[in-house]
Amino acid sequence: MSAPGSSAVAPAARQLFAVSGVLTGDRSRTRRLIEYAVSLAPVSGRPVRFCFLPTAEGDHPAAVQWFLDAFGNEPGLEASVFTVFPRPSAPPEHLLTQDVIWVGGGSVVNLMALWRAHGIDAVLRECRQRGVVLAGQSAGSLCWHAGGVTDSVTDQLDAYDNCLGWLPWSNGVHDDLADQPRRTAYRKFVAEGTLPPGYATEDGVGLHYVDGELHEAVSVLPDARAWYVTADGEREIVPRLI
Template sequence: MITTVPRPPQIFAVSPTARPAGTPPGRRSALLDHAISLADVPKAKVCFVTTAVGDDPAAIASLYAVLAGADDAEASHLQLFPQPNVRDVRSFLLSRDLIWVSGGSVVNLLAVWRAHRLDEIMRECWEAGVVLGGGSAGSICWHVGGTTDSFSDDLDPVTDALAFLPYSNSVHHDATDQPRRVLFQRLVDDGTLPPGYATDDATGLHYVGTDLVEAVTAAPGADAYHVSPGVHRPLGARRIADRPI
């Protein structure tokens, strides 16, 4: 008799970064590699969710290209515009090993997910052991909230994310074009956001249950941080590498 050990709830929340010039099209990032490995199955069923970019066909196609020919993962996707592309969204998502959420507008993502009751389904998937993850909007959404440019080119707080994780989240923390680090610290200091975690580009946070167990990075010098009132503490992210071409 084979006994199946339930997988724990896991979230891998990342700050993606633009691929360097000359990178082959469709090459997988070290962060997505790491997310796939967390599923701990021979061939992970990966579902891409692109709500945050309005299910842009080009975005969906680019994600399929990333896993084309992969021997350790197979791609699928869930789109909600103009209607779901699968008949039973709940059963479909519960059958996946990894749900990977794209960047874009976290505010629009949250509104559309709630309209489709996807917030409830995502929690059920998480509790069932489906690995949840994603970058930027796909990172903030699992937390209490964070900072976003969903409303305008300026950064504003979002405080009504899904809160599977009882922390705030800042992505692209080392960006030089926006004052993300300063603003996130101020919002935590004044209580607008609870204490939480921030990630530089190419860096991810691995949670088991609601505990942060590790920060990893694919970029030299990049890190993750625990941010509480008056404190910005580096976590010393473990370096991971892209797979060889």
């Protein structure tokens, strides 16, 4: 597992880790970001209970199998998967027993609809209050914020502002992909006020929030960056390489 963060975080802190996964080249580098999320759990003397929610991917069997292959037999971990198709695989309260929850990428619109239909959003709120580390990539990054850019509704890039909103900022993911111009679209929506100011991440970058504030940005890629974007411009954030 990756080393913990550079500064101590109180055991009962509310931690969110929002990531742009690595979509091109060696995708195994996304695993390093997942391992970093696991390292944030204030657990010692027992395995870390770690649950994967592939809701945004429609609980695709390949996504479930990837997780089980990657983490099912990992020393020091007690891994599980929570699915909702065709019905929840366990009571949502199973999530309250976890130390770390990782939300996969896919459709953030479908993710939010299904979570709300099954009451998973309320259970996750309680998880946050109890100090469970909540993390995820792409849609699993947007969901904690006020909103962001998505192609979940049409084949165009749209603004979506009906996420959980536990963080008051918007979120831009995959901020460096030339073939899917999220970077331009995100800045346009923020500039016109459709989305509030927020944080954008290039692939390989994760934002670690503690108690509702940005604690630090980290990256598995040496040249990747995060950005704080407002209607007036943007500020570069150089992540700590992990």
